Amino acid sequence: MRAAIFQSRTGIDPAESAAALTQAIGEAAANGADMLFTPEMSNLLDRDRPRAAASLTDEARDPVLAAVRQAAAAARIWVHLGSLALAGERADGRLVNRAFVIDGTGAIRARYDKIHLFDVDLPTGESWRESAAYAPGEGTALVATPWGPLGLSICYDLRFPDLYRALSDAGATMLAVPAAFTVPTGQAHWHVLLRARAIEAGAFVVAAAQVGRHRDGRTTYGHSLVVDPWGEVLLDMGEAEGVACIDIDAGRIAEVRGRIPTLRHRRPIPTPVLAP
Template sequence: MKIAALQMCSSMQVNENVDAIAMAAQAAASQGVSYLQTPEMSVMFAEKRTQLDEWATDENIEHTLKALADIARNNALYLHIGSMAVPSGDGRLYNRAFLFSPNGELITTYDKIHLFDADVEGDAPYRESDNYRPGEEAIVTPVGDLNLGLSICYDVRFAHLYAALREAEANVMAVPAAFTVPTGEAHWHCLLRARAIETGSFVVAAAQGGTHENGRHTYGHSLIIDPWGRILAEKAGNEPGLIIAPLDLDLIKEARMRLPTLANRREFSLSVNRHMS
C-alpha cells in the first residue's frame, strides 16, 4: 500500500488551499497512492478569532467538506484532512481532522486532545485554548489493511496517547502538524521517530512549512517513518510538495516481535520521597 503526505504553506484563502489539495490528490493517485494526508489547518491557516469565526459557519463548512469528499471520490483514495476549525457549541472551536473514504464518504473525525499553550523562545506566544476546545476521545479506524491512530501536532509530545492507540491495535500513527520553527528544529524528528519505535508502528506526518499570511513560520519536514524508526521519506525544508512511500506490513510484525514492548509492559506503584527506616 502506497501512502503520501502533502506539505503545504496554507493561506487564509480556502479555495486556494482546497485546489492545492485537489492537485496533490491527483498527482498521488497517478502514482498509485491509496492514502493521502494533509497538514494541520490545511484548509485555512488562520489564528485570529475574528478570522476563525468568519470561516467556521455551517455553510462554509458544508461546502468545503463536499469539495473534499469529491476530491477523495474523484481520485479513489483515502483523504485525511489533517484538521480544520469547526464550532464546538460552547463558543470555541474544535481543531478537527476528517477522514474520507475512496468513495467520498466521511469515515470518522478526530478532535485534537492536547492544546498548544506555550511560550516559545524566538516566536510569539501560543494560546490555542483561547480559541479551541480540547477533544476527549482517541480514535483508531481501519484504512484498507491498516489501522490508523489519529492525532494532531502537539499530541505527539504525549506518549501515553500513542500507547493507548497501540493497545487498540493501531499500526499507523497519523500526526498532521504545524510545528513552529524553534520547536521543529529541536524536537520534530526525534519525537516522531520515538512514537514509531515505542509503538512498533509507521508514522505519517504531513506538515505545514514556510511563512504564512498571518506572519507565523512553520517548520515543514514532512515525514514517513517505519516501525524501526527509519525515515522512509522526508520533504526536506519547508517547500510545498508530496512525499510517497510504500508500507510493508511485515515490518510492523518484525518490529513488534523483536521488541515486544506491549507484552513486556508491567504495572507499577510509585513512591515519592520514601524514606527507609
C-alpha cells in the same frame, strides 16, 4: 500500501485551500497512492481571529471538507485530512480542531478532535494560547483501513506518549501526526519525537506538516516525515511544498515487533509514592 503526503503552506482563504487539496488528491491518485495524508489546519491558518471567524463554519457546511470528500470519491483514494478548524459546534463558542479519515467513496470513516492544546511562551518571543480559541477533544480515534488500523492524533499530541500507548494497545499499526510545528520547536524536537513514537509503538508514523511563511505571518517547520517501526526515516520532505509518495511494507511491523516485543511486555504502572 503506497502513501502520499501533502506538505502545504495553507493560507487564509478556504477556497484556495480546497483547490490545493483537490489538486493534491489528483496528483496522489495519478501516482498510484492508496491514501493521501494532509497537515493540521488544512483549511485555514490565520491567527487574526476576527478575520478567521468570517471564514469558518461547522462540519456539515464546511466547503473544504465537502471538496475533499468529492475529490476522494472521484479519484477512488482514501484521505486522512489532517485537521480542519471548525466553528459553531459548541455552546461556549470555542472552535474545534478536527481530523477526518475519508474513504475512497467519500464517506467519513473517523473523526478526531485534538486533545492537547498548545499554550506556551517560546524563548523567541512567540506566544501561543490555543485554548483561548479551541476546545480540547475528549476521545481517541482508531480506524480500520485496508492497510491496518490507523490511530489519529494532531500536532502537540506528539509530546504525550500515553496517547500513542493507548492507540498501539488497541491495535494501531499506523499513527498519523499531522502538524503545524513552529520552527524553533521543530528544529529541536520534531524528528526525535516522531522516531520515538514509532519505536515505542512498533508502528509506522506518518506526519504531514505545514511549511514556510504563511499569509498570517507565522512560519512553520515542514519536514513531513514517514518513519518505520524501527525508527528509520523513510521520507523527509524538507522545506518543499507539494506531494511525495512512499511505499509502506506492512510486513515490517511484525518483523520489528518480533525482534523487540515491547507491546507484549507492557505492564500497568502503579502511581509512584514519594518516599520520605
